[in-house]
Amino acid sequence: MKTYLNKEIDKTKILLAKLTANNLDGILFYSPENRFWLSEFMSSEGYLLFSKTQTTLFLDGRYITDGQAKAKNVTNVAEMITNNPGGFLQMLKEQLIANNINNLGFESNFLTYQHYQVLQKQLAPITLVPVDFSELRAVKTNKEINALAQACAIGDLAIENVLKVIKPGMTEREVEQVIINTFISAGAEKPSFDTIVASGERGALPHGRATERVIQNNELITIDFGCIYNGFCSDTTRTIGVGQPSAKLQEIFQIVYEAQDAAIKAIKPGVLTSTIDQIARDYINSKGYGEYFTHSTGHGVGIEIHEFPRVSPFCQVPLEPGMIITVEPGIYIPNLGGVRIEDDILVTETGYELLTKSDRKLILK
Structure with a gap:
């Protein structure tokens, strides 16, 4: 592999700075592109939760086998599967509570208002904070x-x-x-x-x-x-x-x-x-x-x-x-x-x- 840049970018460091700048406990990525950027795993559906202690990739049954295999090569990513009646959002809420995440950033430049309303209802009383992530992937590794x-x-x-x-x-x-x-x-x-x-x-x-x-x-x-x-x-x-x-x-x-x-x-x-x-x-x-x-x-x-x-x-x-x-x-x-x-x-x-x-x-x- 060719080395183009003398200084490699640190994605975790970038996201930790986002947490601090926006007074967040965690960041929820829903866009396939941002989930792939951090997890190196592409799926049409899912969530990725980033916090100071853990990055969790939520996948459904279509992707879980492949996701588990590929996540082994990605630092600090744990994969999960929808396996209870509550689906993604119930699992996500449990994870947020377990990790004391009260202020949760979301992609204001991607999430539709309708989806925002669903999250607001299903994840209450957690506070959703809009953050513009449009510049996130501008500099490449x-x-x-x-x-x-x-x-x-x-x-x-x-x-x-x-x-x-x-x-x-x-x-x-x-x-x-x-x-x-x-x-x-x-x-x-x-x-x-x-x-x-x-x-x-x-x-x-x-x-x-x-x-x-x-x-x-x-x-x-x-x-x-x-x-x-x-x-x-x-x-x-x-x-x-x-x-x-x-x-x-x-x-x-x-x-x-x-x-x-x-x-x-x-x-x-x-x-x-x-x-x-x-x-x-x-x-x-x-x-x-x-x-x-x-x-x-x-x-x-x-x-x-x-x-x-x-x-x-x-x-x-x-x-x-x-x-x-x-x-x-x-x-x-x-x-x-x-x-x-x-x-x-x-x-x-x-x-x-x-x-x-x-x-x-x-x-x-």
Whole structure:
């Protein structure tokens, strides 16, 4: 396993600081992503209770055998199964009382109001305290970075396979199938989102999912794809040309490429995410295409495809070593087409490292 960061993060220390800052006795995680972040076990349903003395993962019968086996490799996690008429919440309440937990933090950025009302009723008289955990997973461990880097490597292989076969006459769905087949054969769990293949005029659709449209000669094709490996997502976009796309299309490709390149080169600890966005946005504006850049420049990526921090004008977060962000400027011109280039970038101790390695320049087939 590659060591990316000199200083490893301590998840227990992070959560203990949350307890102190919010005057809590414990934290209840319900979101699958935060439960996986701490327990390293993914399940669609369950609770994870963190306190100063113990971390308990509550699972139902679908997951208990696998959970018990995997929890042995995770520090300070005890697994439980729903095995009484009261179900999860009765077991949880018993655990809270046994551990003298009176003030219980919950994920205010995830829990629905309806679910909050259920917890409030079932766990009374315990006090529920809303806490924003949206920043919790922003800085990755070396193990997490390695998983995401492998997801990126599988993505690199997928676009390499596309370049071997893409030609006029193929449908967008056929291009998508090459990518998905690569994910399966390379050991990915599944795509991290619905693959985007937008050819010709459809390239003006930032989220143009693959269709049965037949790719024509002299077009650009924007392909946005990613996979999940060991629970972590990759997110890459490449724009490929077939034949000889028009001078206008090649011009906007070069502008997007130069905007992305300038933004990537500015990445280092302490730089604000809004600054990275501004660099890309100002460059595209200076070339007269600002109105056609219609989204933020990027986002964090990890267990979820979109995570904190946002790389946008409205998110002024200093970059830290261990953060992984995307940089993905684009230009989308109705009735003509579009271009987007996207890479996953690790913030290092001194600068950045591209986790996506495939060629970012325009390739004509």
